[in-house]
Amino acid sequence: MKMKEQFIKRLIMPAxxxxxxxWFFSIRKKTHRPVPAAPQILAFWHQDIFxxxxxxxxxxxxxxxxxxxxxxxDGDYLARILKSMGIASIRGSSxxxxxxAYWKCLRxxxxxxxxxxxxxxxxxxxxxxxxxxxxxxxxxTKPVHLLRFDYSLCRRLNSWDCFIIPLPFSSVHITVSxxxxxxxxxxxTQKNSQTMEDFLNGHTAGTGMA
Numbered sequence: 001m002k003m004k005e006q007f008i009k010r011l012i013m014p015a016x017x018x019x020x021x022x023w024f025f026s027i028r029k030k031t032h033r034p035v036p037a038a039p040q041i042l043a044f045w046h047q048d049i050f051x052x053x054x055x056x057x058x059x060x061x062x063x064x065x066x067x068x069x070x071x072x073x074d075g076d077y078l079a080r081i082l083k084s085m086g087i088a089s090i091r092g093s094s095x096x097x098x099x100x101a102y103w104k105c106l107r108x109x110x111x112x113x114x115x116x117x118x119x120x121x122x123x124x125x126x127x128x129x130x131x132x133x134x135x136x137x138x139x140x141t142k143p144v145h146l147l148r149f150d151y152s153l154c155r156r157l158n159s160w161d162c163f164i165i166p167l168p169f170s171s172v173h174i175t176v177s178x179x180x181x182x183x184x185x186x187x188x189t190q191k192n193s194q195t196m197e198d199f200l201n202g203h204t205a206g207t208g209m210a
Contacts, residue, residue: 017084024054027166031174035059035145039112040179043133044147045200046121047161049078051149051172056116057085066090066108066115068101070122087116102132109140119196126161127201129193134182143179148200150175 029051035042037060044052056065067082069075069089079089090108092101109115115136119129137144153170157163166172177199182192198204 014084017081020054020081023168024051024058026168027051028169028171029055029174030171031176033176035147035176036179037063038143039109039114040142041109041115041117041133041137041144042147043117043119043144043196043200044149045127045161046118046124047126047156047164048147048149049118050163050165052147053082053085053087053116055147055172055174056114057082057087060114061086064088064111064113066105066113068092068105068115068117072122075122098132102136105136106139109136109142115142120161124160127197129196131193134192137180137182138184141181143181144177144196145179146177146196146199148175148177148202149173150202 042052042056053067065087067087067089069079069082069091071091075089075091079091082089090101090104092098092104105115105117117133117136119133120126133144136142149164150173151164151166151170152172153167155165155167157165177196180192180196195204
């Protein structure tokens with residue numbers, strides 16, 4: 001098993017990294033406005049990880065970025081890809097190492113990092129926001145910006161999240177929400193979760209969260 005993991009690390013992962021970068025740069029990215037560069041939480045659905053990490057790594061290449069990644073074997077592969085793109089990983093999820101991961105995420109925000117979160121990961125339910133993101137925003141006083149991705153041509157995998165892979169030379173439109181700052185009164189309310197889900201699912205026009 002150890003030799004297999006070394007083989008993956010030394011040969012397959014570099015090849016996968018190169019293939020991803022070629023794929024990513026073939027896609028036309030359109031965004032209606034710049035994403036603010038201040039320390040913040042950037043959130044997107046788990047299904048959009050493929051395009052989201054490339055977009056954020058390219059856009060914020062001069063900033064410190066940290067991503068919350070599950071402690072699973074799939075998370076190992078993702079963490080290696082993120083590392084090759086200059087993005088550090090905090091390992092943990094709602095089911096494994098959640099308390100330790102939460103405090104590491106909070107520390108990263110307080111140290112002026114940008115934190116990436118897929119709030120319906122790592123195992124779903126798909127497109128349902130879990131409360132941890134709002135608590136991180138409340139305790140750190142850092143805003144959340146939601147990123148919605150709309151694809152001209154893509155393939156959806158037969159996975160729990162219907163993972164999306166945009167086709168080469170297709171277009172992806174990125175819509176950014178207005179900043180959302182959570183307070184003690186509204187951090188975990190269902191109303192805010194529903195509003196954010198509506199935005200990420202394309203049910204809300206524009207970028208405002210009111």
